[in-house]
Amino acid sequence: MLVKKIVIMSIPFLLFAESFNDIRLSIENSLKYKLAEQKVKIYEQKLKSAKAKNFGSLDLEYNAVHFFKQPVMKLTTTQPVAVASDGVHLVYQTFNSELPMSDKNHFIGEISFSYPLFTGFALSNLIEKSKLELIKEKLNLQNVKRELLLTSAELYSNIYALKHQIMALESAKKALLSAKDKAEALYNEGLINRSSLDEINAKYYEVIADIKNINSQKNSLLQTLSYLINKPVKEIDGIIDLNRLNFKPDFNKRPDVKAIKETLKISGEDIKLAKSSYYPQVGLQIGLKREADNLGLSDNDYQNIDKSYVAIGIKYNIFNGGETKAKVQMAKIAKLSRAIFLKDYLNKIKTDYENDLNTYNALFYRLKAAQQEIKARKSYYEYIKAKFDEGLADSSDLNSVIAKLAEAKAKRDAIKAKIFLLNVKLKLNGGEYEF
DSSP states (O other), X not given: OHHHHHHHHHHHHHHHEEOHHHHHHTGGGSHHHHHHHHHXXXXXXXXXXXXXXXXXXXXXXXXXXXXXXXXXXXXXXEXXXXXXXXXSSEEEEEEEEEEEOSOSEEEEEEEEEEEEEEOTTHHHHHHHHHHHHHHHHHHHHHHHHHHHHHXXXXXXXXXXXXXXXXXXXXXXXXHHHHHHHHHHHHHHTTSSOHHHHHHHHHHHHHHHHHHHHHHHHHHHHHHHHHHHHTSOOOEEOOOOOOSOOOOOXXXXXXXXXXXXXXXXXXXXXXXXXXXXXXXXXXXXXXXXXXXXXXXXXXXXXXXXXXXXXXXXEEEOOOOOTTXXXXXXXXXXXXXXXXXXXXXXXXXHHHHHHHHHHHHHHHHHHHHHHHHHHHHHHHHHHHHHHHHHHTTOSOHHHHHHHHHHHHHHHHHHHHHHHHHHHHHHHHHHHTTOOOO
16 A cells, blocks of 8 residues: 555656756757857847958938029129220229029939948858858857757766665665664663664664755755756766767767858958958949929929939049058967967867766766665665664664665765766767757
């Protein structure tokens, strides 16, 4: 009946326990991942903006102007008005006059198309740079997922270790409860003194306190995991895949490494963009333009209505104090710096991987030793318990063997948790993005 009750009470935990595979599939629900997704969308729009410049610009403009005074053109003329006294020369006089140039109301309408005929390859390089930035941002998104998986694996591993530490303590509590009942019977028969019974009682409540404390730590980690994947996690399942890894790492497959390589390519485009200032800028503009005295642009009493045009402009910098050369050198130095950073980054991740791999391999020997320790602790516990039941061992010996058996179980499961974590970590850090 007791077993049936325990099974029924465990059903909710079994139903709502999340496996690590469940956690892995929920990673993209993380708000950090969604934030990185939005950044990718920004760079998608940035690429569209860069490509749009390749199609030129079509603009419509309409202006209505009201002059406070009618625009006029002032003329100064000199005319002969009389014959001089010598009868030979003429006498001249200067006259000032004004001619109206426009009505007080003036309307201008224009549709113009501008197109960059030649930008020194700046436009094509800008588009290429935007493409590379988008690729880099998509790789950064993959790397965010990789880092979230690593963090969730670490949390899952720690929760697993705490969960099984609680289970080991529950087993110790059960053993102490049994010992406590036996001690009370022995005390009532006068076979042990009161201090022995009190010692078992004290150890029993100490284990209960430890369970409460560790359970609090576990719940805190579950809350952190819930925050990480933006989904409530009430309990976790077990761990799988504790077999030794059998794959060769390829660090060039890691999204963070790929993103750094894209940064190098972007640096190359920055150099080309800086060099574009060495070339002239050539632009074409075509305009359909009308100026008139009415809103409909159909009447102009002072000048021609149609002022449409075709224009080609050339701009070439002759001297800027060496600014262009300095920008080119800056871009080259930036590229060299990123190349050095990539080399250092690869060396670091290779070193970290080897260190983790050495620890991972050593853990299997520690696991085997822990399993043997549990076997020995169980055997010794049964020996001491039998002696205690016969009144031949004191309570301190029994408390000690119960505690050490619980510690051995907790140590074994902590090692399993570390093996699981390093298994995930080595795969992700070794270039196996999906596993």
